[in-house]
Amino acid sequence: xxxxxxxxxxxxxxKGRARALPHAPGSQIVHFPQSEPLxxxxxxxxxxxxxxxxxxxxxxxDKSNVVLICHALSGDQHVANTHxxxxxxxxxxxxxxxxxxxxxxxxxxxxxxHVGGCMGSTGPMSLNPETGKPYGLDxxxxxxxxxxxxxxxxxDHLGIRDLFCVAGGSMGGMQVLEWAASYxxxxxxxxxxxxxxxxxxxxxxxxxxxxxAIMADPDWxxxxxxxxxxxxxxxxxxxxxxxxxxxxxxxALHRKFGRNLQDRDALTFGFDADFQVESYLRHQGYTFVxxxxxxxxxxxxxxxxxFDLAADHDGVLAKAFExxxxxxxxxxxxxxxxxxxxxxxxxxxxxxxxxxxxSFVEIESDKGHDAFLLEEPELFDAVSxxxxxxxxxxxxxxxxxxxx
Amino acid sequence: xxxxxxxxQGTRVDLVLLSQMVEPGARVLDVGCGxxxxxxxxxxxxxxxxxGIEISQAGVNQCxxxxxxxxxxxxxxxxxxxxxxxxxxxxxxxxxxATRRPREVLEQLLRIGRRAIVSFPNFGHWRIRxxxxxxxxxxxxxxxxSAWYDTPNIHFCTIKDFAALCHELDAGVExxxxxxxxxxxxxxxxxYVMQNLIGEQAIFLLSR
Numbered sequence: 001x002x003x004x005x006x007x008x009x010x011x012x013x014x015k016g017r018a019r020a021l022p023h024a025p026g027s028q029i030v031h032f033p034q035s036e037p038l039x040x041x042x043x044x045x046x047x048x049x050x051x052x053x054x055x056x057x058x059x060x061x062d063k064s065n066v067v068l069i070c071h072a073l074s075g076d077q078h079v080a081n082t083h084x085x086x087x088x089x090x091x092x093x094x095x096x097x098x099x100x101x102x103x104x105x106x107x108x109x110x111x112x113x114h115v116g117g118c119m120g121s122t123g124p125m126s127l128n129p130e131t132g133k134p135y136g137l138d139x140x141x142x143x144x145x146x147x148x149x150x151x152x153x154x155x156d157h158l159g160i161r162d163l164f165c166v167a168g169g170s171m172g173g174m175q176v177l178e179w180a181a182s183y184x185x186x187x188x189x190x191x192x193x194x195x196x197x198x199x200x201x202x203x204x205x206x207x208x209x210x211x212x213a214i215m216a217d218p219d220w221x222x223x224x225x226x227x228x229x230x231x232x233x234x235x236x237x238x239x240x241x242x243x244x245x246x247x248x249x250x251x252a253l254h255r256k257f258g259r260n261l262q263d264r265d266a267l268t269f270g271f272d273a274d275f276q277v278e279s280y281l282r283h284q285g286y287t288f289v290x291x292x293x294x295x296x297x298x299x300x301x302x303x304x305x306x307f308d309l310a311a312d313h314d315g316v317l318a319k320a321f322e323x324x325x326x327x328x329x330x331x332x333x334x335x336x337x338x339x340x341x342x343x344x345x346x347x348x349x350x351x352x353x354x355x356x357x358x359s360f361v362e363i364e365s366d367k368g369h370d371a372f373l374l375e376e377p378e379l380f381d382a383v384s385x386x387x388x389x390x391x392x393x394x395x396x397x398x399x400x401x402x403x404x
Numbered sequence: 405x406x407x408x409x410x411x412x413q414g415t416r417v418d419l420v421l422l423s424q425m426v427e428p429g430a431r432v433l434d435v436g437c438g439x440x441x442x443x444x445x446x447x448x449x450x451x452x453x454x455x456g457i458e459i460s461q462a463g464v465n466q467c468x469x470x471x472x473x474x475x476x477x478x479x480x481x482x483x484x485x486x487x488x489x490x491x492x493x494x495x496x497x498x499x500x501x502a503t504r505r506p507r508e509v510l511e512q513l514l515r516i517g518r519r520a521i522v523s524f525p526n527f528g529h530w531r532i533r534x535x536x537x538x539x540x541x542x543x544x545x546x547x548x549x550s551a552w553y554d555t556p557n558i559h560f561c562t563i564k565d566f567a568a569l570c571h572e573l574d575a576g577v578e579x580x581x582x583x584x585x586x587x588x589x590x591x592x593x594x595x596y597v598m599q600n601l602i603g604e605q606a607i608f609l610l611s612r
Binding site for chain 1: 431453455461464465467468469470471472473474475476477482485486487490491
């Protein structure tokens with residue numbers, strides 16, 4: 001890794017960002033005009049606003065085969081197609097696609113970039129109609145319920161009322177829970193994975209480290225870096241590096257890197273990336289900068305911090321699910337210390353308290369929080385078994401599934 | 405996707421008998437559902453809304469992959485989370501002898517289910533009595549095959565013991581069936597005392 005890559009020269013890269021927004025290569029976009037604002041939890045409203053989204057598979061005639069996927073903090077709508085910016089596979093191609101657990105031959109899959117995001121939906125990079133300049137920190141603070149409300153607006157726009165399933169991991173899982181709590185009559189089944197009904201103190205603390213890293217970068221310019229044609233590359237990269245550690249586990253890091261040295265035979269007695277793990281983290285950091293907006297990162301982390309589903313229901317999580325008819329499949333991973341199994345167990349207990357139809361699978365894995373994005377056959381088996389049973393209950397015709 | 409494949413041959417007769425005690429279309433919780441054999445039977449033959457709790461994670465994952473609604477949990481600690489009358493039937497199939505507090509578990513079953521169905525191995529069977537009496541050793545039978553030091557079964561009872569506990573808890577016994585070694589019910593004409601002697605296992609249908 002070359003130190004030069006870590007230095008943002010004034011203007012470098014920034015011009016490419018200050019493009020006409022919203023910009024969502026390869027995605028469909030729905031624009032909601034000034035007259036159709038999005039009401040926000042902070043008391044304000046966002047108008048106009050746009051959502052960029054991807055769909056996979058075919059919507060059936062009675063629109064009963066819709067699966068909404070909610071992406072995580074640093075994800076986007078490119079679930080199962082090559083990413084237009086990074087050229088990498090979609091972030092959940094292990095799970096979503098023809099013949100996969102979320103089978104696009106059966107289901108119509110929708111995923112939207114969250115409001116506040118940076119892949120085409122309205123966010124802090126977008127132009128503020130009042131000033132004609134990028135919002136920056138003038139963008140209102142967005143919550144998980146706000147994101148879900150925006151997704152509901154997209155579905156309304158698509159003429160879709162009922163979701164056969166809503167699925168997602170991490171921050172996406174928070175949205176799954178919010179969907180199940182706020183739109184009980186629209187959600188037939190829900191798969192919250194590696195998530196929690198509230199963001200813990202420790203997780204808020206990690207997010208604060210990331211935000212402070214961004215804000216400490218002189219190129220952040222109080223959030224106005226797009227106007228000033230700079231980019232807080234170092235700050236965002238450090239934020240990503242710190243966060244990335246929390247997505248893995250000690251075992252996973254050790255298995256992958258141990259104490260191996262990077263392209264050298266001996267320690268250099270300096271602060272270059274001697275160890276492979278350092279080089280890996282730096283790589284994670286600087287590639288993230290190419291596809292993610294620093295202010296968006298502030299807003300996404302804040303949304304997670306503010307999430308506390310029980311608090312919205314008199315402090316009793318079970319009340320959030322009272323009267324639910326949704327079928328739930330909750331999933332956690334043994335080595336996930338960011339969203340540990342206890343968090344999922346709390347959700348399951350709340351669901352049991354209202355006698356909801358719930359399955360709960362804890363999967364043995366040493367891959368940490370990121371396990372939900374990786375090759376985990378038990379995860380696929382659980383999701384596929386759960387969805388097949390739900391589809392049968394829902395009376396969904398399953399093409400080519402004779403005898404299933 | 406093997407969720408609706410036919411029941412495996414040799415589905416346990418005791419499970420079939422137990423399932424026949426369940427009204428079609430009911431809401432059922434199977435506590436200690438293992439690999440989900442009873443849940444599948446109930447779902448496929450009685451069209452019930454069937455849920456399960458299982459302590460072993462492998463069992464749970466297997467069940468969920470088969471499309472059954474099962475959570476990982478412990479009968480001793482997790483039944484308190486369920487509301488009163490949440491289910492038409494709360495079932496404890498061949499599990500009560502492995503719980504730490506059978507009495508409390510039974511009370512919870514009767515609270516969350518309008519009815520409870522409990523099946524258990526009968527420790528009063530003559531072969532068990534004979535093994536202790538004549539060999540002076542803890543019994544090992546085809547049904548109870550673990551040695552004393554590695555058995556999960558820590559609270560054995562006889563049919564008579566269980567009936568006494570039901571009485572103590574003021575639970576009504578709507579039906580009770582003693583089964584022979586092959587899982588076939590003993591004839592009704594066999595006197596109660598004999599059932600406790602020659603019944604290998606028993607199924608009780610209880611109500612509050």
